[in-house]
Amino acid sequence: MFWGRRVRRLLPAAxxxxxxxxxxxxxxxxxxxxxxxxNQALASAVYIQNWVLAGNATDYFAANATHTAVQHYWxxxxxxxxxxxxxxxxxxxxxxxxxxxxxxxxxxGLATIVVAFFLLSIWYTDRQPKAAYFVxxxxxxxxxxxxxxxxxxxxxLLTPRSRMRSIIPWVGLIAIAxxxxxxxxxxPFPGAIAGVPVLGAILVIWATSDGVHGSPWTLWRFRPVxxxxxxxxxxxLWHWPMIFFAPAVLGRPLTWAIKLALIGAILLVxxxxxxxxxxxxxxxxxxxxxxxxxxxMGLCAMLAVALAGAGANLWLAHFPDHVRSTMDNSTKSFPxxxxxxxxxxxxxxxxxxxxxxxxTPTDAAKSTWTRCNAVSPFDPVTCAFGADPADATAxxxxxxxxxxxxxxxLLDTLGxxxxxxxxxxxxxxxxxxxxxxxxxxxxxxxxxxxGAQMLAxxxxxxxxxxxxxxxxxxxxVGRPDHWAAVEESQQRVFDELTRAGAKxxxxxxxxxxxVNIPDCVASNLTDVAKCDYxxxxxxxxxxxxxxxxxxxxLPNVWTxxxxxxxxxxxxxxxxxxxxxxxxxxxxxxxxxxNSLAPRVEPVLKxxxx
Numbered sequence: 001m002f003w004g005r006r007v008r009r010l011l012p013a014a015x016x017x018x019x020x021x022x023x024x025x026x027x028x029x030x031x032x033x034x035x036x037x038x039n040q041a042l043a044s045a046v047y048i049q050n051w052v053l054a055g056n057a058t059d060y061f062a063a064n065a066t067h068t069a070v071q072h073y074w075x076x077x078x079x080x081x082x083x084x085x086x087x088x089x090x091x092x093x094x095x096x097x098x099x100x101x102x103x104x105x106x107x108x109g110l111a112t113i114v115v116a117f118f119l120l121s122i123w124y125t126d127r128q129p130k131a132a133y134f135v136x137x138x139x140x141x142x143x144x145x146x147x148x149x150x151x152x153x154x155x156x157l158l159t160p161r162s163r164m165r166s167i168i169p170w171v172g173l174i175a176i177a178x179x180x181x182x183x184x185x186x187x188p189f190p191g192a193i194a195g196v197p198v199l200g201a202i203l204v205i206w207a208t209s210d211g212v213h214g215s216p217w218t219l220w221r222f223r224p225v226x227x228x229x230x231x232x233x234x235x236x237l238w239h240w241p242m243i244f245f246a247p248a249v250l251g252r253p254l255t256w257a258i259k260l261a262l263i264g265a266i267l268l269v270x271x272x273x274x275x276x277x278x279x280x281x282x283x284x285x286x287x288x289x290x291x292x293x294x295x296x297m298g299l300c301a302m303l304a305v306a307l308a309g310a311g312a313n314l315w316l317a318h319f320p321d322h323v324r325s326t327m328d329n330s331t332k333s334f335p336x337x338x339x340x341x342x343x344x345x346x347x348x349x350x351x352x353x354x355x356x357x358x359x360t361p362t363d364a365a366k367s368t369w370t371r372c373n374a375v376s377p378f379d380p381v382t383c384a385f386g387a388d389p390a391d392a393t394a395x396x397x398x399x400x401x402x403x404x405x406x407x408x409x410l411l412d413t414l415g416x417x418x419x420x421x422x423x424x425x426x427x428x429x430x431x432x433x434x435x436x437x438x439x440x441x442x443x444x445x446x447x448x449x450x451g452a453q454m455l456a457x458x459x460x461x462x463x464x465x466x467x468x469x470x471x472x473x474x475x476x477v478g479r480p481d482h483w484a485a486v487e488e489s490q491q492r493v494f495d496e497l498t499r500a501g502a503k504x505x506x507x508x509x510x511x512x513x514x515v516n517i518p519d520c521v522a523s524n525l526t527d528v529a530k531c532d533y534x535x536x537x538x539x540x541x542x543x544x545x546x547x548x549x550x551x552x553x554l555p556n557v558w559t560x561x562x563x564x565x566x567x568x569x570x571x572x573x574x575x576x577x578x579x580x581x582x583x584x585x586x587x588x589x590x591x592x593x594n595s596l597a598p599r600v601e602p603v604l605k606x607x608x609x
Contacts, residue, residue: 007294009278009282010076011281013234013274013281014044015302017241017273018041018305018308019304021037021069022037022305022312023308025068025312026312026316028249030522031361033066033522034312034316035313038308038309041308042306044073045305045306050077050134051134054135057130069244078139082140093109096109107148107152107157110148113140113141114144117137118195125189128441128442133190142190160208165207165209166209168203169216173204175197175199179200180197234270234278235266238266239270242269246262248523334350335350337349339595341565341576341579342577342598343578346598352577352578356578357521357578357579359580359589361521364521364579364583365584366583369405369409369590370587371383372405373405373428374430374450376443379446381425392415392419394421395422395462395463395465396465397463397467398422398467398469399426401426401427401428402427403586404426404467404507405424406588407588407593410593414597418604418605420604420608423463427447431470431472432454433489433490434492436476436488438474438475439474439475444477459502465503465504466503467505468504468505468545469507469509470545471586490544493545494545501556503557503608505604506558506559507546509543511535512536514585515531516584517531517574518580518582521575521580529573532571532574534572537563559603560599562599562600579592
């Protein structure tokens, strides 16, 4: 019956909000987010959303993905995973207690669970801080602590003294407020610091201060507070989708006046949802009296979300086809040399209509070449590009991190055009260093080994040209003077390559930003300039290897930069010549990379002559 009550109360409202959100995503959301929203909605309906987000957090190319309108369901997923298992744990401990005839075995077992998972949370948060925020086993102890408190109080083992019942909840509220104010996005969480708000909540509950004068009960006994608590689950479900879509629906940024009105709208919708959906299914006599009917109803609610998600994906598949046909016709009548970067590199190009795109944001976000980057635990990954090796006139090796890998599509195109063949050996966030290590937590040594393998391959003498590019932004172990450390180590790498007689081409690192460009463009199709971003290459994307190579004066060293095409007057552009420049927030899109051929191809020909 416990599980039946949870199904009746939680699933109908949760699934209804998911279906409404999918419809809103199709009508008002960026088209680039429809597929991920549909996938996450289905994961939310079956309560595994937290694991989807944990996987994205450890996926190098998804870690900075734009949030969806259903992302907040991760915490509900954790809660329901806990409540599926928790009654079984209680029954198992009770069975053991009866067999062992030990009075405190249930409480001792619960305390062991809380302590064990708390220690696990601290350990995993230190090793994988991004994933730790979402995974269930770093959060179990938070919920289990409440269960332990209930067991101890029910057994009469933990009863607050009367004179303390007015003070204890204030201490708890102070702890909760301190956590809310002092913790920020840079704080590793949950970890040990999560003990502060959890302990605060336990103190508030333990005090049982209702009716105690001088306690917070004097505040939360008021009907508005009681009413808000009554609809809090509905507020949880509705608040984020409504905030997420409000700017698109209203067609304007959220001013303070709009934000206040939005709060009122969220409360109204939540109240209606509570009355019409949550309470209707929660207390419906036919469901209350039949557990099988309750579970069938829950399955039907989940199925409705699955069908809505499938419909959203089908609609997405139709929408770009219509747009693509228009773009294909436009491309046929537009000089190919003038598309993308070609609009700046070629003379006599016709002007484009403002905000015109040759490629949809959905297509710009796609790149099959990202698979060619090694990821944790950094075992080598290689991909071939260019011409058939049997017919090739030159062999090229590409090394560095993912900012080297972003050149894969262009090198493949130029290799096939000129009879060059090549191999990529790149990694997500990892590049060669000598005498130092990139700080990647538990993957530090794996990254160092792969960097050494890159250098060994580059100095093997098997290649006519080595191409190097990297974004050197990850911290260096033991070196707070980051850029000085990078310059020192990159000088050693440069010396190692040139001493081995390798021909070397260094491609300057491209600028990064914090916004997913295709998602932003999809949200601002009538004013894509809103997605332009400041050029921070002078302070945040310093390229020591490019500077070293440019100043070396060595005959077998070449350099090339495209940053002057991406950025002008301290502003970098999201769309250039009808092409979206990046497929995420910091890697060149396939089409735009290919449009850079007029800048890169002559340098390659010179280096391979």
